[in-house]
Amino acid sequence: xxxxAERVSKVTARLLKVDLAxxxxxxxxxxxxxxxxxxxxxxxxxxxxxxxxxxDQDEALAVQTxxxxxxxxxxxxxxxxx
Amino acid sequence: xxxIIYEDETFDNFYPLTYLRAIFELRCGATTLAEKLRRVAxxxxxxxxxxxxxAPVLRERLGAPVNDPASLQGDDLLLVNGRLLLLDxxxxxxxGADEALVCNGAVVGARxxxxxxxxxxxxxxxxxxxxxxxxxxxxxxxxxxxSYMWELIHHNPAAIVADFKAxxxxxxxxxxxDHATVWGSKKQVYIAPTAxxxxxVCIDTKGGPVTVDEGAVVHPHSRIxxxxxxxxxxxxxxxxxxxxxxxxxxxxxxxxxxxSIIHGYSNKYHDGFLGHAYVCEWVNLGALTTNSDLKxxxxxxxxxxxxxxxxxxxxxxxxxxxxxxxxxxGTILNTGTVVGVMCNVMASGGVTPKFIPSFVMxxxxxxxxxxxxxxxxxxxxxxxxxxxxxxxxxxxxxxxALKLTKxxxxxxxxxSRKMLARERGLND
Numbered sequence: 001x002x003x004x005a006e007r008v009s010k011v012t013a014r015l016l017k018v019d020l021a022x023x024x025x026x027x028x029x030x031x032x033x034x035x036x037x038x039x040x041x042x043x044x045x046x047x048x049x050x051x052x053x054x055x056d057q058d059e060a061l062a063v064q065t066x067x068x069x070x071x072x073x074x075x076x077x078x079x080x081x082x
Numbered sequence: 083x084x085x086i087i088y089e090d091e092t093f094d095n096f097y098p099l100t101y102l103r104a105i106f107e108l109r110c111g112a113t114t115l116a117e118k119l120r121r122v123a124x125x126x127x128x129x130x131x132x133x134x135x136x137a138p139v140l141r142e143r144l145g146a147p148v149n150d151p152a153s154l155q156g157d158d159l160l161l162v163n164g165r166l167l168l169l170d171x172x173x174x175x176x177x178g179a180d181e182a183l184v185c186n187g188a189v190v191g192a193r194x195x196x197x198x199x200x201x202x203x204x205x206x207x208x209x210x211x212x213x214x215x216x217x218x219x220x221x222x223x224x225x226x227x228x229s230y231m232w233e234l235i236h237h238n239p240a241a242i243v244a245d246f247k248a249x250x251x252x253x254x255x256x257x258x259x260d261h262a263t264v265w266g267s268k269k270q271v272y273i274a275p276t277a278x279x280x281x282x283v284c285i286d287t288k289g290g291p292v293t294v295d296e297g298a299v300v301h302p303h304s305r306i307x308x309x310x311x312x313x314x315x316x317x318x319x320x321x322x323x324x325x326x327x328x329x330x331x332x333x334x335x336x337x338x339x340x341x342s343i344i345h346g347y348s349n350k351y352h353d354g355f356l357g358h359a360y361v362c363e364w365v366n367l368g369a370l371t372t373n374s375d376l377k378x379x380x381x382x383x384x385x386x387x388x389x390x391x392x393x394x395x396x397x398x399x400x401x402x403x404x405x406x407x408x409x410x411x412g413t414i415l416n417t418g419t420v421v422g423v424m425c426n427v428m429a430s431g432g433v434t435p436k437f438i439p440s441f442v443m444x445x446x447x448x449x450x451x452x453x454x455x456x457x458x459x460x461x462x463x464x465x466x467x468x469x470x471x472x473x474x475x476x477x478x479x480x481x482x483a484l485k486l487t488k489x490x491x492x493x494x495x496x497x498s499r500k501m502l503a504r505e506r507g508l509n510d
Contacts, residue, residue: 015506038428041443041450046508049499057453 004051004077005070011046012066015039025067033066047073053080083176084157085123087116087164088131088207094388096231098404098422098440099345099360101483102476104132104140106164109328109343110234111241112249112293112311118241119162121171121248126160129153131207135482138475151205159199161207162191167226167237169244174223181219182211185227192218231402232385232394232418235358238343239290239326242309246272246291256294259283270308274298289325319351330363332468340375342400347468359400362423364464366408373415374433375400383418386437389490394418404440406461406480422490423483424457439494440487448498449491454484 001009009023016033029035035043044060047053047069053076063069093100099108106116120128129147132140140148147153160176166185168174174183180198183191192214194202204210226237246252252269256277264271266287273279277294282302285292290309294300297315304318307325312318316329319336323329327339330346337350340357344350348361352369359373375398377383383399384391401415404423409415412429421427422440430446441457442449458480462472503509 011508014508038445041445042502045448045450045495045499045502046506049503050508057451058455061453061456 002070002074004074007050008047008066008070008073011050012043012069015043015046023066025065025070027066028064029066029069030064051077053077083123083126084153084159085120085126085128085176086131086153086159086161086207087119087128088161089133089164090208092165092229093133095229097387098420099231099234099362099402101423101440101486102136102139102362102405102479104130104136104164105228106130106132107140107143108231108234109330109345110167110228110238111243111328112245112295112313115164115167115228118168118171118245118248119164119166119174122162122168122174123160123176126176127157130164132164135479139473139479142473142475149206154202154204154207154210155200156196157199158196159194159210160191161194161210163189163227165228166190166223167228167241168223169226169240170224171248173225178221179219180214181221182214183223184220185223185225188227190223190225190227193221230385230387230392230394231360232358232396232399234343234360235341235399236396238328238341239309242311242326242328243290245311246270246293246309249293251293252291262300266308274314295331313346321353341398347465347470357400358398359403361401361403362405362407364406364461365403366464367403368409368411368413368429370411371409371413371415373401373419374417377417384436385418386420391436406457406464422487424452424461424480426452426457439491441484442491442495448501449494450498451491451495454481 012023013020018033063072087106089104093105107114137148180195182189202210202213251272254273255275256273258279259281261281262279262283264285270287270291272293274296276297278299280302283300284305287308292306292308292310294312295314298312300318301320303320306323311328313331315331316333321336322338324340326341328343332347333344334349334351337353338355342356342359344361345363347363348365350367354370354372357375383394399418401419403421406424407421408426410428414433416433416436419436421438424441426443428445438444441452443452465472
């Protein structure tokens with residue numbers, strides 16, 4: 001598991017109060033992890049804080065699974081490190 | 083003669099009300115500041131000058147030249163500062179000699195003949211006024227030069243009275259139930275031809291006039307205290323509309339409202355108190371949203387303006403709420419709170435802070451950036467419900483306001499993220 005993936009999983013588990021084992025790449029934030037709309041907004045903020053990045057809110061809130069979140073965050077990190 | 087209404091550099095004393103509109107478009111009384119100024123010369127052509135960012139939207143809204151230097155040529159001109167609250171148009175004769183117009187020591191405009199205007203070849207009213215110089219004769223104008231947004235609220239009752247007089251309309255022309263009552267002089271009421279006042283409504287004109295304009299409807303169990311103006315197509319869904327309220331077009335208003343201005347196309351449908359407030363367009367105040375307008379120690383209210391708290395010198399000041407903002411059920415707004423444009427304010431069990439910057443979701447005492455494009459879609463939906471379309475120019479202005487307000491938002495959003503991480507143990 002990459003460093004980004006590990007940190008995304010940890011933040012997700014703590015913020016949504018779910019077991020770390022349940023935060024699988026294919027897990028859907030709303031359907032599988034029970035994220036409500038307000039928690040989705042908090043998750044985006046938590047990822048921004050964790051990785052020191054700024055994400056486009058429209059794009060970030062369109063992300064649906066843990067794997068997609070990892071890929072999106074890796075892309076933003078790469079762009080913002082240029 | 084051509085009337086030139088211009089905005090000067092004080093527009094930011096009226097933020098957030100003026101992010102999407104010029105100062106002269108602000109409502110005070112039944113009409114806007116510009117509409118009152120136009121009474122000086124109702125038949126004269128008019129041109130406007132304002133911030134360049136507003137120009138495309140103003141051209142759409144006003145159907146008149148905006149920021150066009152050609153409008154400063156070819157005719158005699160009457161220039162008037164758009165933040166002049168002119169309660170009596172006779173105080174400013176349209177015709178006369180070239181002279182500077184002065185209100186309480188401040189230049190608020192000028193009358194400039196065609197020859198002098200062409201000789202000045204100015205690109206803006208400010209340039210033209212500067213070209214006239216200090217040597218021009220002056221004429222004192224009895225008006226009120228507004229400097230801060232809370233002054234709109236302060237002068238609103240007098241402006242409603244002045245607008246009622248200027249409109250020259252009185253009497254019950256529209257539908258007025260046999261079981262509704264005018265408590266006070268019937269000369270102080272105007273029910274427009276297509277307006278409806280349902281049974282068990284009390285219109286109290288003892289404190290001033292009441293207008294229920296075209297297409298407006300007042301539902302049962304409403305008490306309307308004058309001075310009050312209810313704009314065209316608005317619905318009072320039952321409640322206490324206390325003295326000094328101006329409700330613009332196509333609003334839905336219930337609960338208790340006192341000395342407030344609801345600009346237009348906004349909803350405060352449910353119970354909850356709104357006092358000494360200015361609410362912009364496309365705002366929705368959720369059920370039981372309440373604002374404080376008086377401090378428990380009766381001290382003067384401070385309002386957050388341009389990064390600092392400013393003492394209003396007034397003991398009764400409510401909220402200033404920007405366009406497209408929504409509050410959740412049970413939101414409690416502190417005395418003198420400023421909420422920016424396109425915010426989503428969620429009740430958190432306590433009073434809000436005194437300043438919520440534009441374009442944030444505010445919940446649990448933390449601010450988060452909104453998803454702008456999604457929120458724009460929501461605004462389009464809200465507007466379509468009232469048969470209005472968000473134009474490309476309006477969308478571009480909102481995007482410009484998003485960029486303009488970024489600095490005031492960023493620090494709070496950053497602090498909020500840190501607070502969230504701390505509270506949820508994300509850093510452990």
